Amino acid sequence: MFRTILSNFSLHVSLSSQEKEIAVQALQSKLIPKRSFLVRPGEIQREIYFVVSGSMRMFYPEESGQEYNICLYPENWWACDVVSFFNQKPSLNTIQALEDTQVYYYTFSALEALFITVPKFERFFRILSQNGFEMYQKRIISDHSKTAEERYLDFRKLYPGLEQRISQKHIASFIGITPVFLSMMRKAKNL
Amino acid sequence: MFRTILSNFSLHVSLSSQEKEIAVQALQSKLIPKRSFLVRPGEIQREIYFVVSGSMRMFYPEESGQEYNICLYPENWWACDVVSFFNQKPSLNTIQALEDTQVYYYTFSALEALFITVPKFERFFRILSQNGFEMYQKRIISDHSKTAEERYLDFRKLYPGLEQRISQKHIASFIGITPVFLSMMRKAKNL
DNA sequence: CGTCTATTTGAATGTACTCAAAAGCGGTGG
């Protein structure tokens, strides 16, 4: 049952079976219906989610009503406004389920407790944050150096198969183009 | 002498005079000549720099020879490839002085020692990282939502006065446009 | 089935880029 999350932990730390047990005990789980929200601007992110199935997005809702997808979270991704969660300060963003989504999650306080009992997890989540940091740095470079087509292909490499599960407008928003242009491009280039 | 760095610390942590003393003792300082390099791709970032005067840039050097400025660091900024430094893994980027630059710095091991004697500094540098994280997230949204002109004005707000000290091609690279277009835009709009 | 949203299509437009050449500026050596 906890196979996927345990193998995710093992990407960065190696755990004894006892440590695995402790980590798993502290987890909670829930099903998030499509279109429902986990965090909204002004709220503090109090939980960090591991996506078992389904997918979510984090977006910045501009005053104009425009939404900018910052990150997509399919299976095996950790979904969370990292800045809000680790500083327990209000989020600027919204996290929303794009499909019915099954998650495991730690509350902030459960995670604090886990850090004390099994300090390795501090390392794990530090690496997780740093990977996010690196991913965003690369996105900036990619936005400055690549065409929409290249960014679309990068999206498909980063999130294999996801393009068949979520609407094109969310993909367009993620790569920073209009849905209209994504549609034209896909047709013109047979993508 | 350490006024600027101490007031920088006090943005996020409050320190006793003894703690200040310890922090300052662990600092080293050096002068980095214009155009010289602090980190190069493949090297591990072993020091974290506080800019006292002058300025530096971090850029990603593409195979093609093209360079993409990821961040600019004038006075009172901490300059460092965060990912390389905190994980002590090879950097992908280059850090270079844009002017003769005076810095204070901690080596990685000096900082580790400081974290043990004055744990508050762990908090300080965690907040520093998270601020970087947040800044990059905002850059992505900005790249997806704003025009070159708006991004140029944002640049000038973020780095007051810096536009008179560094070459336009570095500004253009930072905001993700060509130097030619920056020049045209500044003329057309009297910026 | 009907409504609402998402996608497609087309035409016109705008923003930013490329290429090329000229002008400006800064550092270096004679």
Added chain:
DNA sequence: CCACCGCTTTTGAGTACATTCAAATAGACG
């Protein structure tokens, strides 16, 4: 200290990439 060389910025013309607006079509959901 001046002259020259190399790099940066400017200027102009032509082009490409991506957007907007609008209307038609297709899909999803109650």
